[in-house]
Amino acid sequence: MNLFAPLPRETRRLLDGIPALIDKTFPLPGRFRSKLPLDVAELSHLLTSGRGERSLSYLGRPNLLSAYLRFFLPWNLYRLCRLLPGLDVTLRANDIITDLGCGPFTFAAALWICRPDLRAIPLEFQCIDRSGPALEAGRKFFAALAGENGPWKIRGHKTELGTGKTKPAALVCAANVFNEMYGDISRCNAETLKRNAEKSARLLESHASVESAVLVVEPGFPRCGEFISLLRNALMECGHHPLSPCPHDGNCPLLDYTRTGKKRWCHFAFETEDAPKDLQRLSLSARLPKERAVLSFVFMGKTKVQQAKNPPLGGGYAETEKQPLRVISDAFPLPRQQFGRYACSAQGLVLLGGEESSIGKAGSGTLVNAVFKKGKRDPKSGALLAEY
Numbered sequence: 001m002n003l004f005a006p007l008p009r010e011t012r013r014l015l016d017g018i019p020a021l022i023d024k025t026f027p028l029p030g031r032f033r034s035k036l037p038l039d040v041a042e043l044s045h046l047l048t049s050g051r052g053e054r055s056l057s058y059l060g061r062p063n064l065l066s067a068y069l070r071f072f073l074p075w076n077l078y079r080l081c082r083l084l085p086g087l088d089v090t091l092r093a094n095d096i097i098t099d100l101g102c103g104p105f106t107f108a109a110a111l112w113i114c115r116p117d118l119r120a121i122p123l124e125f126q127c128i129d130r131s132g133p134a135l136e137a138g139r140k141f142f143a144a145l146a147g148e149n150g151p152w153k154i155r156g157h158k159t160e161l162g163t164g165k166t167k168p169a170a171l172v173c174a175a176n177v178f179n180e181m182y183g184d185i186s187r188c189n190a191e192t193l194k195r196n197a198e199k200s201a202r203l204l205e206s207h208a209s210v211e212s213a214v215l216v217v218e219p220g221f222p223r224c225g226e227f228i229s230l231l232r233n234a235l236m237e238c239g240h241h242p243l244s245p246c247p248h249d250g251n252c253p254l255l256d257y258t259r260t261g262k263k264r265w266c267h268f269a270f271e272t273e274d275a276p277k278d279l280q281r282l283s284l285s286a287r288l289p290k291e292r293a294v295l296s297f298v299f300m301g302k303t304k305v306q307q308a309k310n311p312p313l314g315g316g317y318a319e320t321e322k323q324p325l326r327v328i329s330d331a332f333p334l335p336r337q338q339f340g341r342y343a344c345s346a347q348g349l350v351l352l353g354g355e356e357s358s359i360g361k362a363g364s365g366t367l368v369n370a371v372f373k374k375g376k377r378d379p380k381s382g383a384l385l386a387e388y
Contacts, residue, residue: 003083003086003087003244003245003268003364003365003366003367004082004083004086004268004270004363004364004365005082005085005086006274007081007082007114007274008085008114010116011081011085011113011114012274014113015074015077015078015081015113015275015276016276016277016278018073018074018077018276018279019070019074019276019278019279019282020278021141021144021145022069022070022073022074022141023070024144025140025141025144026066026069026137026140026141028066028070032063032066035063036066036067036070036282036285036286037282037285037286037287038286039063039064039066039067040067040070040071040282040285040286040288041286041287041288042064042067043058043064043067043068043071043072044071044286044288046058046064047072059131059133059134060131060132060133065133065134065137068103068104068134069104069137069141070282071279071282071283071286071288073103073104073106073141074276074279075275075279075283075290075293076103076106076110076175076176077106077109077110077113078272078275078276078279078293079217079293079295080106080107080110080111080114080175080217081110081113081114082270082293083217083295083297084110084111084114084115085114085115086244086365087215087243087244087299088243088244089111089115089171089213089215089299090213091118091121091123091170091171092121092170093121093122093123094122094123094124095123095124095169095170095171096123096124096125096126096167096168096169096170096171096209097111097123097124097125097126097169097170097171097172097173098125098126098128098166098169098171098172098173098207099125099126099127099128099173099174099175100128100161100172100173100174100177100203100204100207101128101129101161101174101175101176101177101180102127102128102129102134102135102138102156103129103131103134103138103176104134104135104137104138104141105125105127105135105138105139105141105142105154105156106138106175107173107175108125108127108138108142108152108154109141109142109145109146112142112145112146112152113145119146119150119151119152120151121151122151122152122153123151123152123153124152124153124154124155124167125152125153125154125155126155126157126166126167126169126207127154127155127156127157128157128159128161128164128166129156129157129158130158130159130160130161131158132158135156135157135158136156138154138156139154139156142154161177161203162203162206166207168207168208168209168210168212169207169208169209169212170209170211170212170213171212171213171214171215172204172207172208172212172213172214172215173214173215173216173217174200174204174215174216174217175215175216175217176217176218176219178196178200178216178218178227178231179218179219179223179224179227181196181200190226193223193226193227193230194230196227197227197230197231197233197234198230198234198237200216200231200234201231201234201235201237201238202234202238204216204235205235205238210302211302211303212301212302213243213299213300213301213302214235214240214298214299214300214301215297215298215299215300216228216231216297216298217295217296217297218295218296218297219294219295219296220267220268220269220294220295220296221267221294221296222265222267224265224267224296225254225265225266225267225296226254226255226265227296228266228296228297228298229252229254229255229265229266230255231298232246232252232298232300233251233252235298235300236249236300239302240300240301240302241300241301241302241303242298242299242300243299243300243301244297244298244299245266245268245297245298245299245326245328245344245365246298246326246344247324247325247326247344247345247346247367248324248344248345248346250346252266252344253344253345253347253348253349254266254328254344254349264342264349264381265296266296266328266344267294267295267296267328268294268295268296268297268328268364268365269292269293269294269330269364270292270293270363270364270365271291271292272290272291272292272293275290275293322369322370322371323345323346323347323369323370323371323372323386324345324367324368324369325343325344325345325350325352325367325368325369325370325386326343326344326345326365326366326367327341327342327343327352327362327363327364327365327366327367327368328341328342328343328344328364328365329341329342329343329364330364331356331359331360334353337356338353338354338355338356339353339354339355339356339359339360340352340353340354340359341359341362341364342381342383343368343370343386345384345386347372347384348383348384349381349382349383349384350370350372350383350384350385350386351378351381351383351384351385351386352368352370352386352387352388353385353386353387353388354387354388358388359388362388368388370386370387370388371386371387372384372385372386373385373386373387
């Protein structure tokens with residue numbers, strides 16, 4: 001299943017209505033509205049380059065909570081609604097979903113918006129966050145979005161991650177959470193980042209059931225991509241298997257590139273022309289335009305699926321044998337009027353080449369079959385060569 005398909009009409013209609021729904025649920029006096037772009041810019045600074053200036057209770061400040069609800073919440077909903085339909089998230093009646101660092105119930109809201117087939121199924125969400133104001137805002141927002149009498153039970157738990165007990169969940173998720181924990185680790189300190197990923201894997205596993213799935217979504221920066229690759233390894237040590245985006249269950253081929261400073265990491269980008277227009281206008285006002293959305297993620301399960309295997313040491317695929325690849329980059333020109341995209345495979349990083357018309361259709365996140373050029377590598381990146 002390919003990732004990041006265009007939004008269906010109903011999903012887009014609901015997302016278009018989110019800014020107005022937030023304004024209705026959390027009225028903002030006119031005298032404060034003119035400051036909203038500045039508040040959005042301040043919060044963006046605190047969440048990125050200004051992490052050291054941010055207090056643990058930053059969402060307790062009314063202006064920053066308002067900025068989060070009006071800017072970051074809708075953009076996070078949009079990203080998740082582009083991602084989730086492309087994943088095989090299977091839930092049954094009375095299943096439990098645990099959302100770590102849930103904020104204002106972002107994951108539950110996104111699932112309700114983009115998976116109408118689940119709305120009539122009784123589900124229980126255990127939403128964990130250390131911010132009481134964010135949890136309270138989530139209760140109001142989800143009630144305004146989905147109504148108060150639906151079959152979904154959403155329980156907020158105000159606590160630090162790793163404290164308190166929850167029921168074993170069929171799905172454990174964490175969206176835009178772990179980067180707050182590893183964001184201050186030096187880029188040269190790969191060992192500490194690895195230990196952080198292992199600790200995060202144990203945290204996720206502590207909330208899981210015997211057959212649970214795990215979904216972790218992070219911003220699409222190089223550091224986040226490296227963390228996701230390390231987390232994937234750590235979750236495999238706990239008995240999970242990669243379901244998406246990986247087309248194989250072998251070692252992640254991107255780790256060696258991120259550690260050497262080369263611009264290759266597991267991330268996906270897609271255009272945002274179908275994002276809510278009101279949200280795009282606010283982004284421009286805050287000088288944070290988002291023409292594209294970028295994320296890194298991994299979806300793991302306890303049930304092993306049919307995946308491509310790593311070839312024997314010193315071996316390789318036959319020159320005519322097609323193998324699955326996951327596209328992980330934009331298109332760029334190659335010599336002889338060809339175009340290419342980087343992709344992930346069981347053999348390692350691949351430079352996928354072909355005509356501009358075909359490569360243009362294989363967008364970021366697309367799962368394709370390609371033929372390897374046996375024994376040949378790209379001299380610049382060291383990637384294996386394949387034809388699409």
